[in-house]
Amino acid sequence: MELIFRAEENQEEEVLFVPVLKDDKAITNLIKSFDYEDESDVLSRVKKENFLGKKGQVFVIHDDQQTIVFIGTGQAKKLAAEDFRKTAGHVIAYLKKYKANKIGLVAKHWLKGTSDISLLAQSLAEGLYLANYDFDKYKKVDKENIKVDIKEIYVYLLASQKVKFTKAWDLGKSLAEGTILARDLVNEPAGIMTPQFLADTAVIIAKANKPASRQGGNITVKILEEEAIKKLKMNAFLSIAKGSEARPKFIHLVYKPTGKAKDKIALVGKGLTFDSGGLNIKPWEGMYDMKIDMGGAATVLGVFQSLVASNPKVEVHGIIAACENMPSGSAVKPGDVVRNMQGKSIEIAHTDAEGRVTLADSLAYAQKQGITKIVDLATLTGAVIAALGSQYAGFFSNNDKLAKAILKQAKDTGETMWQLPLAPEYKDMNKSKIADIRNISNTKGGGSIMAAWFLNHFIEDGVEWAHIDIAGPAYIEKSINSYTPVGGAGFGVRTILNWLRSI
Ligand code: BES
Ligand code: ZN
Ligand code: ZN
Numbered sequence: 001m002e003l004i005f006r007a008e009e010n011q012e013e014e015v016l017f018v019p020v021l022k023d024d025k026a027i028t029n030l031i032k033s034f035d036y037e038d039e040s041d042v043l044s045r046v047k048k049e050n051f052l053g054k055k056g057q058v059f060v061i062h063d064d065q066q067t068i069v070f071i072g073t074g075q076a077k078k079l080a081a082e083d084f085r086k087t088a089g090h091v092i093a094y095l096k097k098y099k100a101n102k103i104g105l106v107a108k109h110w111l112k113g114t115s116d117i118s119l120l121a122q123s124l125a126e127g128l129y130l131a132n133y134d135f136d137k138y139k140k141v142d143k144e145n146i147k148v149d150i151k152e153i154y155v156y157l158l159a160s161q162k163v164k165f166t167k168a169w170d171l172g173k174s175l176a177e178g179t180i181l182a183r184d185l186v187n188e189p190a191g192i193m194t195p196q197f198l199a200d201t202a203v204i205i206a207k208a209n210k211p212a213s214r215q216g217g218n219i220t221v222k223i224l225e226e227e228a229i230k231k232l233k234m235n236a237f238l239s240i241a242k243g244s245e246a247r248p249k250f251i252h253l254v255y256k257p258t259g260k261a262k263d264k265i266a267l268v269g270k271g272l273t274f275d276s277g278g279l280n281i282k283p284w285e286g287m288y289d290m291k292i293d294m295g296g297a298a299t300v301l302g303v304f305q306s307l308v309a310s311n312p313k314v315e316v317h318g319i320i321a322a323c324e325n326m327p328s329g330s331a332v333k334p335g336d337v338v339r340n341m342q343g344k345s346i347e348i349a350h351t352d353a354e355g356r357v358t359l360a361d362s363l364a365y366a367q368k369q370g371i372t373k374i375v376d377l378a379t380l381t382g383a384v385i386a387a388l389g390s391q392y393a394g395f396f397s398n399n400d401k402l403a404k405a406i407l408k409q410a411k412d413t414g415e416t417m418w419q420l421p422l423a424p425e426y427k428d429m430n431k432s433k434i435a436d437i438r439n440i441s442n443t444k445g446g447g448s449i450m451a452a453w454f455l456n457h458f459i460e461d462g463v464e465w466a467h468i469d470i471a472g473p474a475y476i477e478k479s480i481n482s483y484t485p486v487g488g489a490g491f492g493v494r495t496i497l498n499w500l501r502s503i
Contacts (some may be wrong), residue, residue: 001128001150003169005162014102014154017091018109019083022076023051023337030109032343034068036061040396055142056090056482066104069094076151077114081123082414088127089482095148107157107165118168123173126494127232129151131483133180135187139377160370174309175497179490182295182302186475186488190274190291195241198225198271198294199249201301202318204467205394209308217257217308224250234321236340240354241323242277243331250365251297253318255307259343261315262374263503266366270355270378271297275388278351279327280334286382292488295356295474297322303500304491312500317364321358325351337435340364343433351408353404355380356454361459363465373402375453375466377492384420384469391480393417393491396452402464408497413493414481417468422456423449430454459500468492 020027028043036042042061044471053058055074060067071090073083095101100475110120132148149313157165185193185201206221229238229250241248272293276282282290297320304318331337336348340360348357355378366374384394395410395417403419410417427448432438437457441450452467459465476484 003150003166004035004152004154005160011132012066012067014032014104014152015095015098015100016066018068018070018104019073019079019087019112020053020070021061021079021112022072022074024052026051026141027051027070030070030451031298034061035406036063045164052493055086056093057095058090066102066380066418071208076086077112078217079110081119081374081412084110084120084123085127085130085414088124089131092128092131092148092483095150096146097272099148101148101151103153105153105155107155107161109222114231117157117164117405121165121168122172122175123170127483129173130174130257131485132181132285133183133485135184135487140294145176162497165437171310175494178302178304178306178497179423180302181296181305182463182490182493183488185288185298185301186292186295186490188291190324193291193294194246195249195271195273195324196246198273198297198320198322199251202251202253202304202320205304206264210503211256217255219255219304219308220251222252224252232365232478233341234447235338236346237321237323237361238334238349239336239338240278240325240358241271244324244326246273246324248321248323251318251320252320254302255304255316255318255328257311257313257315257419259282259313261313263314264317264371265500265503266317266319266369266374267300267367268319268359268362268366268376269296269298269300270294270376270380271320272355272358272379273322273324275325275352275354276327278325278354280351281327283351289306289475292475293325293379295379295488295491296320297468298474298488298498299490299492300376302490302497303338306493306497307500310497310501312497314500314503316500317366317369317371319362321362323358325354327351340458341368344437344458347432347435347438349432349438350440353451356451357439363455363495365411367463370441370464373464374459375406375468375496377468377496379471379474381448382467383451386471387420387448388418390472391416393473394448395419395466396422396449396469397464397466398422398459399464399466400454400465405502406466408494409502410495413495413498415473415495418494420449426450430457436456
């Protein structure tokens with residue numbers, strides 16, 4: 001996709017897209033502003049086709065000059081970032097259907113109720129790139145039906161707005177690229193997507209952003225092999241990994257910004273490249289999708305993919321304990337007791353509550369780096385899907401300020417999260433008869449809260465921590481909007497990047 005700025009409207013080669021508010025008068029006035037000779041014919045066709053500006057509804061005018069596509073936004077007044085992303089998604093849908101590949105956008109038509117050219121450019125880029133995604137590498141047929149090869153995007157705006165537009169467009173594009181990497185990783189089957197594959201991906205990201213190669217921020221990586229993991233006494237993590245032939249990898253990425261870092265943050269991702277349940281094996285329906293159990297790790301890697309380009313002024317550590325949860329003669333057994341690197345003992349009452357056990361070591365490792373602000377992302381519980389469905393992540397935090405800051409970005413980004421309580425009433429329900437804590441609760445219900453309390457057990461005093469249970473939105477069964485197709489969603493990448501940029 002190449003951006004080309006032009007001053008003159010009415011070029012012939014592209015399809016001009018114009019967003020429309022859900023308002024009869026606005027539609028009439030907008031169409032009138034195009035000065036058609038046969039205006040009354042056009043307006044009567046609007047009536048006949050019942051074009052009301054509903055979300056994704058299109059009204060097309062072909063004249064000898066060009067094709068103009070009016071796209072309903074479904075909004076009555078002002079357009080926000082999420083409306084631009086969704087409308088961009090409808091632009092892609094139109095292009096796919098009619099096999100067109102040149103887009104014309106007139107900024108003044110798009111700036112409806114907002115004068116923020118940066119917001120427009122960023123969200124348009126996000127929407128266009130994300131909507132034009134399809135995980136098609138294993139499909140033989142119909143390739144050309146799936147993606148459009150967008151050649152050029154002609155943008156008409158004031159010369160003075162070009163720099164702002166380009167800067168925000170590039171940011172949106174980079175946020176989309178990180179999201180797309182996370183989608184690819186989640187969509188990749190577990191036969192390929194092994195702990196080694198996650199580690200290799202981290203190494204590729206670090207190589208592309210290494211200190212010497214850039215003036216801006218940079219990324220370095222450390223991959224800890226089994227021996228090193230043992231030395232650090234991450235025996236909770238190792239207990240989950242040991243049922244599998246795939247060797248565990250512990251991934252530690254570090255992003256350093258230019259200049260002095262304003263803060264130091266750890267992003268911790270659950271990295272189960274397959275979750276069979278272990279000896280407490282899952283039934284087939286429950287196991288079928290479990291290649292996605294590294295969704296948290298995918299989000300962390302997606303964020304790192306875009307960190308240098310989006311340039312936040314904070315130091316960021318990406319931490320992933322990558323392994324498989326498998327049943328075998330060497331697998332951890334229900335009732336086993338293991339210790340994490342802090343020396344805290346854990347009773348593994350259920351081998352399918354494995355993510356939290358690996359996170360016990362990832363969180364401990366993050367704190368050992370002296371980091372006092374941690375966000376973890378994990379496809380942790382089926383219970384969060386029961387509670388919030390597939391479009392909301394469950395959000396927990398021990399710090400209101402941190403919670404508020406992340407939730408605000410989530411809302412603006414269209415990645416919906418809902419805060420659930422770290423209810424003090426439930427704090428002690430993970431009590432074990434034999435160890436410091438048990439990996440499942442003694443009481444039925446509230447599974448996501450119980451899991452959050454389990455993680456909290458490994459958070460030291462004074463550490464700010466947020467836990468995002470993405471079991472629902474990490475993977476989309478049915479397309480949820482025009483720019484999020486079925487499959488891995490790359491959920492959280494854009495929220496976290498925007499949050500880091502806001503610090
Ligand atoms: N990876 C699963 C959670 C999950 C379920 C993610 C569905 C995405 C979709 C997790 O490891 C798990 O199995 N959790 C159990 C916990 C239970 C044994 C306490 C669950 O939620 O059933
Ligand atoms: Zn599990
Ligand atoms: Zn799991």
